[in-house]
Amino acid sequence: MTDDTANPAAKSGITLKWAAALIIPIIGLGIIWADGHRKAQMGTDWDVPVTGYDPRDLLRGHFIAYQYAWPGLPQSNDPGMGLYGDLCIKGTAPNITSVTRIDQAPGVITIGSQAANVAAPKDCNSIARVQDDSMPEVLGLERGILFVPQTNAALYEKKLADPKLQGIITIRVRDDGLVRPVGLRFKRRD
Amino acid sequence: MSERKLQAWVDAGLIDNEAAARIRTWEAQNSRPLALWAIVGLAVLAIGLGLISLIAANWDAIPGTVRLAIHFACIVGLGGYLALNKRQWSEQNALFHDGALFILGALGLTFFGHMGQVYQSNAPIWQALLLWMLLFSPVLLGFGRGWPVAGMWAAGFIATVDSYGADKLGAAEQFAPTFHLNLIMALPIALTAFAAFFRSRSYADLARADFWRKLEMLGLLVTAVGTGMMLLLGSINEVFGSANDPKLDESRIAQALVAAITAALVWLFHKGKSGQATAAIILAAAILNMAALAIGNGIIPGAIIFILFGITIAIASLYAGWRGAFQIAVVVIALRLIIISFQLADDLLGSGVGLILAGFLTLGIAFAAVRISRKYAPEKEDAA
Numbered sequence: 001m002t003d004d005t006a007n008p009a010a011k012s013g014i015t016l017k018w019a020a021a022l023i024i025p026i027i028g029l030g031i032i033w034a035d036g037h038r039k040a041q042m043g044t045d046w047d048v049p050v051t052g053y054d055p056r057d058l059l060r061g062h063f064i065a066y067q068y069a070w071p072g073l074p075q076s077n078d079p080g081m082g083l084y085g086d087l088c089i090k091g092t093a094p095n096i097t098s099v100t101r102i103d104q105a106p107g108v109i110t111i112g113s114q115a116a117n118v119a120a121p122k123d124c125n126s127i128a129r130v131q132d133d134s135m136p137e138v139l140g141l142e143r144g145i146l147f148v149p150q151t152n153a154a155l156y157e158k159k160l161a162d163p164k165l166q167g168i169i170t171i172r173v174r175d176d177g178l179v180r181p182v183g184l185r186f187k188r189r190d
Numbered sequence: 191m192s193e194r195k196l197q198a199w200v201d202a203g204l205i206d207n208e209a210a211a212r213i214r215t216w217e218a219q220n221s222r223p224l225a226l227w228a229i230v231g232l233a234v235l236a237i238g239l240g241l242i243s244l245i246a247a248n249w250d251a252i253p254g255t256v257r258l259a260i261h262f263a264c265i266v267g268l269g270g271y272l273a274l275n276k277r278q279w280s281e282q283n284a285l286f287h288d289g290a291l292f293i294l295g296a297l298g299l300t301f302f303g304h305m306g307q308v309y310q311s312n313a314p315i316w317q318a319l320l321l322w323m324l325l326f327s328p329v330l331l332g333f334g335r336g337w338p339v340a341g342m343w344a345a346g347f348i349a350t351v352d353s354y355g356a357d358k359l360g361a362a363e364q365f366a367p368t369f370h371l372n373l374i375m376a377l378p379i380a381l382t383a384f385a386a387f388f389r390s391r392s393y394a395d396l397a398r399a400d401f402w403r404k405l406e407m408l409g410l411l412v413t414a415v416g417t418g419m420m421l422l423l424g425s426i427n428e429v430f431g432s433a434n435d436p437k438l439d440e441s442r443i444a445q446a447l448v449a450a451i452t453a454a455l456v457w458l459f460h461k462g463k464s465g466q467a468t469a470a471i472i473l474a475a476a477i478l479n480m481a482a483l484a485i486g487n488g489i490i491p492g493a494i495i496f497i498l499f500g501i502t503i504a505i506a507s508l509y510a511g512w513r514g515a516f517q518i519a520v521v522v523i524a525l526r527l528i529i530i531s532f533q534l535a536d537d538l539l540g541s542g543v544g545l546i547l548a549g550f551l552t553l554g555i556a557f558a559a560v561r562i563s564r565k566y567a568p569e570k571e572d573a574a
Contacts, residue, residue, distance in 0.1 A: 017332065021329035022269045022272060022273045022294075023273075024329070025325040025326050025328075026269050028324070029298060032321065033301075037255070037309070039309075040310075061247060131312070133357070134312045134314060135313070136357070137312075144312065145310075145312050146310060147248060147306070147307040147310060149249060150246070150247040151247075151250070152250065180310045181310050182310065
């Protein structure tokens with residue numbers, strides 16, 4: 001049987017591996033966090049009216065799954081089928097004047113983003129694109145999710161169900177088209 | 191380790207005093223009191239689940255970035271402490287070392303959930319799991335010693351391939367090819383070969399070899415339970431009239447393919463009786479999955495194929511001397527026989543005769559199972 005202490009070279013080799021094995025995840029997490037934090041700040045914020053409900057994700061906690069009511073876009077005949085086309089947003093941030101689809105054939109459902117093939121109209125102020133991989137609750141640009149504090153989840157749920165209140169989600173649309181919610185507020189319906 | 195036995199061996203001249211002393215020292219360093227392992231395992235599991243709940247609560251009294259910074263500081267702190275105290279943690283105390291690595295892994299996994307929450311990411315869960323696997327596998331596989339780390343890594347691996355496959359299968363268009371996804375989802379079967387390979391390379395380091403042995407056992411357990419469920423599902427689907435589901439067929443072929451390759455690799459890397467028994471069980475999983483595909487899942491063929499799998503496990507366990515596995519296999523075969531007796535008595539149930547016959551058959555099978563299990567079970571010893 002070999003004795004580790006009798007062989008300093010082998011010993012330090014093991015220690016180096018041990019240190020490396022511990023540093024890899026720490027540096028990796030640090031880079032992923034820094035990159036995620038930087039990207040989360042980028043983009044233009046828009047307000048979109050929504051309706052929604054409140055499920056729960058194991059790792060990330062409570063979230064509100066909401067249905068976008070894009071201004072100017074006719075409501076889907078088939079809610080829950082998803083909206084798999086990119087959207088052209090016009091207006092002065094954060095107020096949207098109108099939203100139009102910019103996929104090739106309106107009404108055709110495409111799985112995943114077809115954005116690369118579509119020339120973006122020049123007069124869009126932001127283009128929201130369908131994300132290739134996302135949680136099953138997100139149906140392209142038909143639905144989105146917002147993680148909320150556990151203590152507020154029930155309150156949000158109640159307000160979303162209240163016919164007198166209109167939920168408004170603020171989304172941040174990055175230049176590459178990625179859509180992320182940044183906040184939820186409510187206003188009285190007129 | 192029995193001190194009495196050790197002394198008897200010295201007295202009989204089988205080993206000298208020095209060897210006995212070396213064995214005592216090694217045993218003292220490497221013994222793993224089961225109860226203590228269970229307590230530490232439960233404790234770190236509780237801490238891990240607590241972390242998940244704590245983060246999932248998404249407490250808004252502290253800004254998200256600050257919460258992330260605290261979380262990250264915990265990871266750096268624990269990692270740094272472990273790095274600077276290698277002798278104490280890695281070499282002297284396998285039990286707490288493994289518990290600490292488990293907590294480090296749990297902190298890392300929950301960090302992804304925490305980031306997704308703070309930055310409102312709607313990325314699917316497999317992306318976080320995959321990154322976690324890439325970042326934490328070196329430390330978990332390179333330095334893990336016991337069940338907590340082996341179990342965590344195996345669970346992480348299975349969850350990653352499974353959530354990836356399920357996500358992509360769910361998104362695939364109706365006639366899109368999905369065989370590669372089924373192959374990916376069958377990869378947990380290959381865990382046994384993966385562990386056997388590294389076990390064969392670490393024979394000089396007993397603690398490492400023991401870790402890989404645990405992972406190999408987990409792989410075999412996953413394969414045996416998964417195949418058993420698959421065979422059972424097939425024959426139960428027949429009853430509910432949804433057999434010959436092409437999706438089930440495709441995943442069967444994928445699993446059989448991965449199992450056949452895994453069996454060959456285990457045979458190659460893991461010499462000796464326990465390796466042969468492991469390879470035989472995995473090969474049986476491959477062959478019986480294909481047999482189920484070929485001859486269909488009627489009540490009788492389905493049950494026969496399932497029972498053949500159980501018999502293979504029982505014989506392999508007998509050959510390798512795995513007492514617990516043998517007994518479980520016998521009990522499972524008995525349960526399947528009981529189920530089939532009820533399935534066959536279905537149309538006689540109205541007259542009551544079927545029920546009575548099924549009852550007697552059940553009693554007989556239970557009696558036989560207990561007798562067989564007692565008479566032929568290998569002597570109690572550590573599973574190899």
